[in-house]
Amino acid sequence: MIKVGFMGGTFDPIHYGHLLAAETAREACGLDEVWFIPSFRPPLKENEPGADGSQRLEMVYRAIDFQPHFRAMDVELERGGTSFSIDSIKSLQALYPDREFSIIIGSDRVNDLPKWHLIEELAGLVRFIGVERPDEPIDLSLLPAFIRDRIDLIKMPLIEISSTEIRRRVRTGQSIRFLVPEKVYSFIKRNQLYES
Numbered sequence: 544m545i546k547v548g549f550m551g552g553t554f555d556p557i558h559y560g561h562l563l564a565a566e567t568a569r570e571a572c573g574l575d576e577v578w579f580i581p582s583f584r585p586p587l588k589e590n591e592p593g594a595d596g597s598q599r600l601e602m603v604y605r606a607i608d609f610q611p612h613f614r615a616m617d618v619e620l621e622r623g624g625t626s627f628s629i630d631s632i633k634s635l636q637a638l639y640p641d642r643e644f645s646i647i648i649g650s651d652r653v654n655d656l657p658k659w660h661l662i663e664e665l666a667g668l669v670r671f672i673g674v675e676r677p678d679e680p681i682d683l684s685l686l687p688a689f690i691r692d693r694i695d696l697i698k699m700p701l702i703e704i705s706s707t708e709i710r711r712r713v714r715t716g717q718s719i720r721f722l723v724p725e726k727v728y729s730f731i732k733r734n735q736l737y738e739s
């Protein structure tokens with residue numbers, strides 16, 4: 544089986560925290576590939592994304608350009624509606640029976656796994672790879688055993704970057720250089736994303 548990390552996200556915009564999480568998970572868990580999958584509508588976020596789906600996908604393409612193990616997939620943008628991971632995993636498992644999927648998530652998402660749609664069924668279909676984020680310690684003892692048993696926690700340097708902070712910095716005229724890859728930076732500037 545080809546091992547694939549499912550790196551889902553809003554990617555509004557994609558930043559170095561996402562890329563380092565994906566690369567660290569790939570190496571630590573022996574993944575053959577990581578697939579970046581932008582959500583159409585993220586299930587647990589209240590606000591609509593600031594950039595539209597095609598812009599968020601384009602930024603992902605630019606960020607992973609020339610990375611041989613990384614791919615971008617538009618399954619959730621094409622499907623529309625709320626982007627429940629179980630729907631994506633089921634369709635990817637049907638389309639790619641030669642691949643074994645694991646879901647890569649940061650600690651904020653690890654902690655809210657009990658709230659995910661059909662989580663018991665999802666936890667039966669995939670394992671989760673959890674990476675730590677600053678200010679979001681993972682306390683596995685707070686999770687039900689059926690989730691805890693399906694998570695592998697990996698270490699990576701804590702990266703204090705979030706898309707929220709990047710959008711805030713653009714809005715207030717501060718620099719986002721070196722928080723995102725150069726080709727994402729130029730796309731944001733050229734399209735005047737997040738300015739208001």
Ligand SMILES: Nc1ncnc2c1ncn2[C@@H]1O[C@H](COP(=O)(O)OP(=O)(O)OP(=O)(O)O)[C@@H](O)[C@H]1O
Pocket residue numbers: 551552553554555559560561564647648649650651652674675676702703704705706707708
């Ligand atoms: N700095 C980071 N370190 C590790 N994981 C991260 C980091 N930023 C995001 N992630 C993880 O990447 C996935 C997608 O994140 P998302 O696209 O929502 O980015 P975000 O920076 O959390 O966005 P926002 O600030 O808009 O909520 C989630 O599993 C999230 O936990």
Ligand SMILES: O=C(O)c1ccc[n+]([C@@H]2O[C@H](COP(=O)([O-])O)[C@@H](O)[C@H]2O)c1
Pocket residue numbers: 550551552553554580582585586587588626627628629648652658659660
């Ligand atoms: O399926 C769910 O109920 C669910 C709830 C919260 C988050 N997710 C997925 O987790 C990934 C990261 O989400 P987010 O909101 O941090 O961008 C993304 O692929 C989401 O679709 C999925």
